[in-house]
Amino acid sequence: MIIFFGPAGSGKSLQGQILAARQGWAWISTGQLLRESADIELLEIMKKGQLVPDEKMNSIVKEALDRVPNTRTVILDGYPRKIDQARWLINNHLINGHSDDLIIVIDVPNDIVIKRLTGRGRADDKIETIKERLRIYHQENDAIIDYLTDNGVKIIHVDGSGKVGQIHDTLMEELSACKAV
Ligand code: AMP
Numbered sequence: 185m186i187i188f189f190g191p192a193g194s195g196k197s198l199q200g201q202i203l204a205a206r207q208g209w210a211w212i213s214t215g216q217l218l219r220e221s222a223d224i225e226l227l228e229i230m231k232k233g234q235l236v237p238d239e240k241m242n243s244i245v246k247e248a249l250d251r252v253p254n255t256r257t258v259i260l261d262g263y264p265r266k267i268d269q270a271r272w273l274i275n276n277h278l279i280n281g282h283s284d285d286l287i288i289v290i291d292v293p294n295d296i297v298i299k300r301l302t303g304r305g306r307a308d309d310k311i312e313t314i315k316e317r318l319r320i321y322h323q324e325n326d327a328i329i330d331y332l333t334d335n336g337v338k339i340i341h342v343d344g345s346g347k348v349g350q351i352h353d354t355l356m357e358e359l360s361a362c363k364a365v
Contacts, residue, residue: 185255185256185258185259185260185273185278185279185282185284185285185286186203186209186258186259186260186284186285186286186287186288186364187259187260187263187264187279187286187287187288187332187337188200188259188260188261188288188290189287189288189289189290189325189328189329190289190290190291190292190344191292191294191297191317191318191321191322192215192297192301192314192317192318192321193292193296193297193298193300193301193304193314194290194291194292194297194344195290195292195344195348195351196261196288196290196344197213197215197216197261197262198348199288199290199342199344199348199351199352199355200213200259200261202348202352203259203352203355203359204259207257207365208257209257209258209259210252210253210254210257210258210259211258211259211261212245212248212249212252212258212259212260212261212263213261213262214241214244214245214260214261214262214263214265215230215261215262216261216262217244217245217248218230218236218244221244226240230308231307231308231313232308232313232316233308233312233313233314233316233317233320234316234320235265235266235320238266238268238269238272241263241265241269242269242272245260245263245269245272249278255278256282256284257284264328265320265321265324265328266324266328267324267327267328267331269328270328270331270332271331273332274331274332274335279332279335279337280335280336280337281335281336281337281338284364285336285337285338286337286338286339286340286359286362286364287329287332287333287337287338287339287340288339288340288342288355288358289329289339289340289341289342290342290344290351291341291342291343291344291345292344292345293345294318296345297314297318298311298314298315298318301314302314338362340355340358340359340362342354342355342358
């Protein structure tokens, strides 16, 4: 399992989808699953930039993982966003330092994220919502990444401030250097 981390606007979804297409892996995005949901309550939480409760989120992820042929060749995007979600992955043996378990962090400075997102036009891309999402991302992320690496999961950092093709090339170089592709 590969988990992509990066703030909204880091390009992580595009990079994850390109990688999944190239490798024939599954790509599961919790943001996309939620946007497709008909649950008004969930859609309201998203609009405010807040997080969906863990129990609800975990069951949505479980359903999605139940549909893939092999959880070892899955790219997760947007999950885990809370330490308890990361614990859920470890406790269910979905990630735990198998040779093909990997965290990819796409690093982009806040000012570039804000500039990119204000041009995107999605319902939850208002400036206040963007700032709230960035605050939550930075608040939770370090602890989650530390927790997963403490459990033996390898980690790669990629500079996401350049162009899509350039970022993909850097990512592929990093992945082949650690024999993940
Ligand atoms: P994203 O497309 O990843 O930026 O997610 C959009 C929104 O969906 C987030 O701002 C949250 O409201 C919700 N969401 C996505 N993934 C999660 C998660 N793992 N836990 C809780 N809420 C989530």
